[in-house]
Amino acid sequence: MNTRTTPHRTPVPTDPGSGQLSAPFAEAVLAHAGRDWLRLNVPGHAAAPGSDLAGFLGSRITALDFPPLLDGIDLGADTPLDRARALAAEAWGARRTWFLTNGASQGNQIASMVAPSLGRTLVVQRSVHSSVTDGLVLSGMDAVFVQPSVDPAQGIAHGVTAADVAAALERTPDAAAVYIVSPSYFGAVADVRALADTAHAAGVPLIVDEAWGSHFGFHPALPPCALSLGADLVTSSTHKLAGSLTQSAMLHLAEGPFADRLEALVDRAFRLVQSTSASALLTASLDLARRSLATDPAAIARSVEAADRVRGAVRALGRFRVVSDGFPAFPDIVGPDPLRIALDTRAGGITGHEARRLLFRDHQVMVEVATDAAIVAVIGAGSVPDTDRFLEALHTLPSPLTGSGPVPAAVSHLPVPGPAKLTAREAFLSPTRVLPAERAVGRISADTLAAYPPGIPNVLPGEVITAEVVRFLQRTATAPNGHVRGAVDRGVTRLRVVD
Incomplete structure (x- = not known):
């Protein structure tokens, strides 16, 4: 009831x-x-x-x-x-x-x-x-x-x-x-x-x-x-x-x-x-x-209009795709946040990581996050940034379509987590040892390991470490701006496990 x-x-x-x-x-x-x-x-x-x-x-x-x-x-x-x-x-x-x-x-x-x-x-x-x-x-x-x-x-x-x-x-x-x-x-x-x-x-x-x-x-x-x-x-x-x-x-x-x-x-x-x-x-x-x-609702309205202009221009120009356009296919989603601009960059011939790197280095444009497939830009409520500058920088990025730039990599799919054997607290407080990553496969993790951002855990304390998870985290760590929160070392070459 x-x-x-x-x-x-x-x-x-x-x-x-x-x-x-x-x-x-x-x-x-x-x-x-x-x-x-x-x-x-x-x-x-x-x-x-x-x-x-x-x-x-x-x-x-x-x-x-x-x-x-x-x-x-x-x-x-x-x-x-x-x-x-x-x-x-x-x-x-x-x-x-x-x-x-x-x-x-x-x-x-x-x-x-x-x-x-x-x-x-x-x-x-x-x-x-x-x-x-x-x-x-x-x-x-x-x-x-x-x-x-x-x-x-x-x-x-x-x-x-x-x-x-x-x-x-x-x-x-x-x-x-x-x-x-x-x-x-x-x-x-x-x-x-x-x-x-x-x-x-x-x-x-x-x-x-x-x-x-x-x-x-x-x-x-x-x-x-x-x-x-x-x-x-x-x-x-x-x-x-x-x-x-x-x-x-x-x-x-x-x-x-x-x-x-x-x-x-x-x-x-x-x-x-x-x-x-x-x-x-x-x-x-x-x-x-x-x-x-x-x-100040008028300021929020201007922010939403700015984000809408970006999405509208991206659709009209046709090189990249708007990720939220695919949201209706998922039963758990009732709509998008209009201030978030998630763009599929692979559709335009460049990985999200490379797009973020070049936007930052060559155009002094910062976006919130990148994945293999996409970048996410955000507009704060009340903020009206120079969206024309962003659109111009985005559409001057190199790609195989123009004969330059890297060939986009395949999407790095989220790994299926291993089974949980202990509670998070039990694993965190247990005696531990640090092992080379390949030897940690099949052992119980003592740490939370999360590709960051967004910081969603890929391994929880108490879960079994899988080879798929290790490959995903190591790939994340080597990507431009890649970071794994909770890792023993930057390259995720070693992992802390329950002894």
């Missing part, structure tokens, strides 16, 4: 006369920076205008860099920080919002740490970010993984269906929660409403890693945010597309039958993993990003 009794709120409507126009924490920090302080406290740069840091970053930044626990900023009752967090909760339609200064990874770790209060096993989308795996190590929970759909042409993972989650819940009587990702790194949006209904029918909450969807719900052209669709706990990587500084994020708790039980636990787990020296700069940027999202 569905346990939901309280409807979820939708993000606050944009109203120029509303309190969303204020940024109480940022304004308080700015006011403090304008006073003539003798700073005999941390940070050690003391906002000295002649310091190397001020010379590099500018004295305005160092003047705004205050430590926590200051009257008039975050100490006492009804502080500017309290008001800023309340405005964020109102904007996203949450019961309560926490500001994070260690990224959405911190939010995923918190969510994983509180789940044991609800059961023994997490039902988890297998293509979650590696920080969710880190949370499993911290919590010690068992996990039942739901495999995502995979685009064989692109070699990328998308999402999971409600039917697959329901099947996993049926075989998991001690389930604590369902943990999914939406949107994916390539912008695939899951059917969060159906997934929430499925989780609630089984009496468990839905946790959503909405790291890439912090802007959702703030304009009609954007998908609804996960909270408005029934999610119970949502990680929001505000710095990604909502405009706050790198490493800043939010964690949102919804109203509903799980809220009373989770709120105090989330607050305690937050204190375990949040720095006691949280950055005022990161926190202020969250306050300002929220204000921009909630009060």
Whole structure:
């Protein structure tokens, strides 16, 4: 039976006369920076205008860099920080919002740490970010993984269906929660409403890693945010597309039958993993990003229009393909994030890795990520970059069509993970040894290994290492800009296994 009794709120409507126009924490920090302080406290740069840091970053930044626990900023009752967090909760339609200064990874770790209060096993989308795996190590929970759909042409993972989650819940009587990702790194949006209904029918909450969807719900052209669709706990990587500084994020708790039980636990787990020296700069940027999202829908519309122009031009020119045009073929995808521009570069005669390298080196154009087959560019909510420059650079890339450039390699398909023999925590804390990669095949991994970005684990602690996985990770490591998070060495020539 569905346990939901309280409807979820939708993000606050944009109203120029509303309190969303204020940024109480940022304004308080700015006011403090304008006073003539003798700073005999941390940070050690003391906002000295002649310091190397001020010379590099500018004295305005160092003047705004205050430590926590200051009257008039975050100490006492009804502080500017309290008001800023309340405005964020109102904007996203949450019961309560926490500001994070260690990224959405911190939010995923918190969510994983509180789940044991609800059961023994997490039902988890297998293509979650590696920080969710880190949370499993911290919590010690068992996990039942739901495999995502995979685009064989692109070699990328998308999402999971409600039917697959329901099947996993049926075989998991001690389930604590369902943990999914939406949107994916390539912008695939899951059917969060159906997934929430499925989780609630089984009496468990839905946790959503909405790291890439912090802007959702703030304009009609954007998908609804996960909270408005029934999610119970949502990680929001505000710095990604909502405009706050790198490493800043939010964690949102919804109203509903799980809220009373989770709120105090989330607050305690937050204190375990949040720095006691949280950055005022990161926190202020969250306050300002929220204000921009909630009060300037016209800016978001311009960003969506810019992204649409890029996709339209790519289709018209015909050399490359738009990856999201193929999303309707997958039952787990209900739509794309319009601010994500994923392009199949192999269709234009060049690998994604080579395209990214040449865009960076020859055109000073940075894109978010590359795979063998594609590149992904993003446009932040409120940003309108020079899309003509990007399109021109993209279409001057060499290819066999012009008689130059490398012949594109075959897509490196995502490897099937090996079977799990231990929990993530058991494997992580077991005695280990480091072996040459070829000798590690068939052994149990003690580490999380993830081709990064996007940081989706290819090997989890407790899983058997396969030859296919080793080949995939080594190929990733040798690609331009390739990196394997958690590897013992850069080339993945050695692996840490349970002894």
